[in-house]
Structures are given as structure tokens and as C-alpha cells.
Amino acid sequence: MVFLDLWNYIRGYVVIKVEGIRAERFVNICLNREIGIWDFESESGDNKKHWYKMSLSRKDFTKRVRPVAFKSQCRVKVLERRGLVFDVKKYKKRKLIIIGGLSACIAFYILSSLLWSVQVIGPNETYELDAKKIISDMGIKPGVFVKNINSKKIADNIILKQNNITWVGVTIKGTRMYVSLEDGVRNPGIIPRDEPCDIIASKDAIIKSYIVKEGELRVAKGESVLKGQVLVSGLVNSIKEDILPRLVHSQADILARVWYNSTVQVELDIVKNVNTGRQSKDKKLVLFGLVLGNDNGKNKYKNYNVIEIQKYLTLPNGYEVPIGFKEITYLETDKISIALDGDEAVKQAKIKALRDVEEKLSSGCEIIDTNLEIIDNQMGGLQVSVSVECIENIGIKVETVLDQSK
Amino acid sequence: MKHEIAGLPAEFILGLPNISLIGNNKIDIINHRGLKNYSEKKVVISSKIGDLNIEGDKLLIKEISSENIKIEGNISAVSFTNLRHRSD
Numbered sequence: 001m002v003f004l005d006l007w008n009y010i011r012g013y014v015v016i017k018v019e020g021i022r023a024e025r026f027v028n029i030c031l032n033r034e035i036g037i038w039d040f041e042s043e044s045g046d047n048k049k050h051w052y053k054m055s056l057s058r059k060d061f062t063k064r065v066r067p068v069a070f071k072s073q074c075r076v077k078v079l080e081r082r083g084l085v086f087d088v089k090k091y092k093k094r095k096l097i098i099i100g101g102l103s104a105c106i107a108f109y110i111l112s113s114l115l116w117s118v119q120v121i122g123p124n125e126t127y128e129l130d131a132k133k134i135i136s137d138m139g140i141k142p143g144v145f146v147k148n149i150n151s152k153k154i155a156d157n158i159i160l161k162q163n164n165i166t167w168v169g170v171t172i173k174g175t176r177m178y179v180s181l182e183d184g185v186r187n188p189g190i191i192p193r194d195e196p197c198d199i200i201a202s203k204d205a206i207i208k209s210y211i212v213k214e215g216e217l218r219v220a221k222g223e224s225v226l227k228g229q230v231l232v233s234g235l236v237n238s239i240k241e242d243i244l245p246r247l248v249h250s251q252a253d254i255l256a257r258v259w260y261n262s263t264v265q266v267e268l269d270i271v272k273n274v275n276t277g278r279q280s281k282d283k284k285l286v287l288f289g290l291v292l293g294n295d296n297g298k299n300k301y302k303n304y305n306v307i308e309i310q311k312y313l314t315l316p317n318g319y320e321v322p323i324g325f326k327e328i329t330y331l332e333t334d335k336i337s338i339a340l341d342g343d344e345a346v347k348q349a350k351i352k353a354l355r356d357v358e359e360k361l362s363s364g365c366e367i368i369d370t371n372l373e374i375i376d377n378q379m380g381g382l383q384v385s386v387s388v389e390c391i392e393n394i395g396i397k398v399e400t401v402l403d404q405s406k
Numbered sequence: 407m408k409h410e411i412a413g414l415p416a417e418f419i420l421g422l423p424n425i426s427l428i429g430n431n432k433i434d435i436i437n438h439r440g441l442k443n444y445s446e447k448k449v450v451i452s453s454k455i456g457d458l459n460i461e462g463d464k465l466l467i468k469e470i471s472s473e474n475i476k477i478e479g480n481i482s483a484v485s486f487t488n489l490r491h492r493s494d
Contacts, residue, residue, distance in 0.1 A: 031440060034471075041467075052444070
């Protein structure tokens with residue numbers, strides 16, 4: 001029925017009043033002449049006079065109703081004219097409405113094609129701040145046209161300028177830009193086979209065994225080495241003094257003992273914030289990044305947690321419009337101190353410490369020993385310390401830096 | 407009375423009114439022969455076999471064309487008067 005109403009509105013229709021002794025005849029003649037009638041009501045006036053109210057299409061009314069009314073001897077009076085044509089006629093005189101509507105549309109279009117916010121999600125805050133600075137240095141700030149943003153260029157620029165970032169994803173959704181960063185250790189560049197290179201220690205360790213295929217060994221078995229120390233040099237000195245040193249591409253497997261540690265504080269008394277179950281909700285309108293309404297409007301709790309959800313209107317094609325609302329939920333909390341059982345706390349701390357250590361381990365290492373230690377500190381608390389001993393290859397190849405003096 | 411003539415529904419061939427009532431607030435009449443009387447309380451519709459009276463309250467003719475009539479309102483009774491005698 002909605003479609004029919006809409007169709008009638010577009011075509012335009014007239015609501016008329018039909019009065020007369022033989023008003024039914026008017027209707028029957030209309031039916032015979034195929035004049036469509038709808039919303040046909042029977043009404044009685046103040047003086048108990050009976051009349052009909054009905055709707056006809058604009059076209060039928062202007063061209064075909066007059067002879068019918070004459071034939072049925074009825075009086076026809078127009079009560080209302082409805083439809084698009086009549087509305088357009090009405091608003092044609094009121095120019096300000098048209099100007100207002102048009103300027104609102106234009107303003108909406110322009111404002112929604114601007115960038116409103118840049119959100120950087122990274123592994124830690126320093127990376128995020130650095131990336132934000134790089135982006136703003138490129139001239140990409142809120143207020144720039146979204147069309148002019150080259151997301152590939154931004155990603156390339158961040159990767160080039162930030163050493164620890166290995167992957168950057170830039171997505172633009174409507175008026176917002178999301179930048180996600182992933183960190184990781186970049187692979188050291190592979191040194192060609194015919195270029196001279198050294199082998200250095202990747203971490204502090206104690207040398208256990210070595211197999212040197214090429215190059216000159218600079219450490220001994222059982223020697224402790226520091227990170228970055230040269231293990232095998234690409235500069236091979238000859239026994240005979242009159243022969244100049246030779247540069248080689250070092251190759252060696254250096255196995256060493258490495259320790260990984262982690263210490264976890266055991267807390268016997270924990271103060272926890274527990275939800276009481278009471279909550280209050282507040283909704284605020286967000287227009288172009290501005291939150292309308294006062295802060296803490298509906299919060300009546302002393303201790304509370306806040307959950308904020310911001311939603312934006314999204315068009316079917318995924319385009320986000322900078323108009324939305326913010327739903328704020330205040331959850332009342334209560335401070336509760338929980339005394340933990342000593343053994344249970346130590347057990348939990350052990351698990352945590354082991355997990356910490358496992359994250360630090362490098363791939364391909366062999367665990368040979370695990371030590372657990374519970375330390376009683378003076379403050380009355382406990383500490384669990386885990387130390388894992390591994391054997392792994394610690395050598396990494398770097399280009400030989402020649403000392404000019406030699 | 408036969409329900410089918412030459413494989414087609416009888417109301418179609420003979421021009422009998424087809425009345426469908428939905429609950430007590432909507433009635434749809436196909437094959438009518440015009441409106442005889444209409445007020446808020448009673449609608450009289452002429453058909454081939456006689457007059458169809460629809461009684462009720464706040465009756466409104468939602469749509470009317472040469473083929474069908476749709477009436478809405480609180481319908482309390484549907485009856486026939488002035489039935490024409492039929493030989494079959």
C-alpha cells in the first residue's frame with residue numbers, strides 16, 4: 001500500500017466533497033467511466049446533511065469529473081490538493097527553503113569528503129606517536145580531502161622512516177583513516193657470497209662449541225661474549241708476516257649457552273574493582289568528531305568503570321558519514337581486597353614467569369636447563385624468578401669493516 | 407449449482423460476486439455492479455444476484471473501481487437482500 005500511496009503522491013490527487021441526493025450515482029457513473037476513487041468516506045455535517053469525501057487523481061478531476069457531476073446533479077467541492085506537483089508549486093515561492101536545502105546538501109557533501117580523524121594502532125605508543133608525526137609531516141591532517149590521500153605513499157613513507165616497523169596497513173573508511181602498524185625484526189640483508197664478512201654475536205652468551213669453515217676465529221671455547229662482539233673475522237692474517245691479510249666471506253656455526261630470565265612479583269593481597277551490577281547509560285550525539293552534551297552527564301557513582309562505544313552512520317557502500325552517536329555506560333564498581341593462598345599465588349606466578357620466558361626464546365634453540373627460584377624480599381612479598389638455559393647458534397653475518405690504520 | 411463451467415470458475419463466467427472477508431475489519435468484493443448506498447454504519451452494494459449489505463461501524467471505502475471494492479472498518483454483519491431467483 002505504501003507504493004500505491006507514493007504513486008498517488010507523485011501523480012498528484014485531489015480530495016473532493018460530493019453533496020447531493022444522488023451522490024451514490026456520482027460514484028457509479030465514475031466507476032462506469034473508469035475513474036478510480038480511493039479513501040472514500042461517508043460523513044455527516046452539523047445540520048445532519050450527508051456528504052461524501054473521496055480522493056481522485058488530478059488528471060481525472062480536471063478533465064472528467066465535471067460532466068459526471070452534471071449528470072448526477074451533485075455539487076463537487078475541492079477540499080484539498082495533495083501531491084508532488086502541488087508541493088513543488090507551494091515551495092517555489094519560498095526560495096529560502098530551497099536555498100537552505102541545497103546549501104545543506106553541499107555542506108554535507110563537502111564536510112563528508114574531508115578527513116576527520118587519523119587513528120594509528122600499533123604495538124606500542126612510541127611507534128604510534130612516531131607514525132602520527134610522519135603522517136602529519138606529509139601534510140595529512142584532519143581537514144584534507146580524502147580523495148587526495150595516497151594510502152600507499154603513506155605506508156611506504158612510514159616503513160622507510162621507522163626502522164622497527166615491518167608492515168603498515170592504511171585504510172580509509174569514509175572520513176576516517178586507520179593506520180595499523182606491525183613491528184618485527186627485519187632480516188639483515190643477505191651478503192653476497194663473494195663479499196667479505198664477519199660473524200658477530202647476536203646476544204650475550206658463553207661459547208660452547210664452534211665449527212669454522214672460513215674466516216679467522218677470535219674467541220675460545222668457554223669464553224663469555226657480549227652482544228655485537230666479533231666471533232669470526234673475515235680478515236685472515238697470514239702466519240708469514242710478509243704476506244698481506246686476506247679478506248674472506250666468513251662461514252661458521254657458533255653454538256653458545258644463552259640464559260633467559262624472568263621475574264614475577266607474587267601478590268598476596270589484591271585489591272580488585274568488582275562490578276556491583278548497577279549501571280546507567282547515556283547517549284550523546286557526535287557531529288563531525290565533536291561530542292555534544294556535557295561530560296559525566298548521567299554518572300551518579302563514585303567508583304565506576306566507563307564503556308564508550310562510538311557508532312557512525314554508514315551508507316550501504318560502507319562509506320562512513322561523520323554523524324553518529326556515542327553510547328556511554330557507567331558501571332558502578334566496588335573495591336574488594338582478596339587475600340590469596342600463598343601456594344596458589346606462587347603457582348600462578350610460576351606459570352606467568354615461564355610464559356614470559358617462552359616468549360623471549362628464539363626459534364631453533366634447545367632448552368637444556370630450567371631453574372625456578374622463589375625469593376623472599378624484605379617487604380614481606382615473594383618473587384618468583386625463572387631462568388632458562390639454552391643452546392643456540394648466536395652468529396650473524398655482517399659486512400667486514402676495514403680498519404684504515406691497518 | 408455448478409462450481410465450474412468449461413473448466414473456469416463459475417463466478418467468473420456468471421459474474422457472481424466474490425467476497426473475501428479478512429477478520430472483521432477488511433472486506434474485498436470482486437464483481438460488483440455499483441454502489442447503492444453508503445454511510446458510516448452501512449454499505450449497500452449491488453451485485454448480479456442481489457444487494458449485498460455490509461453493516462458495521464466507521465466503514466471506509468479504501469478503494470473503489472469498476473471491478474472491486476475494498477472496505478475497511480469494524481464489520482459486524484454481511485447479508486444479502488432482494489435476491490433474484492435463479493432457475494438452476
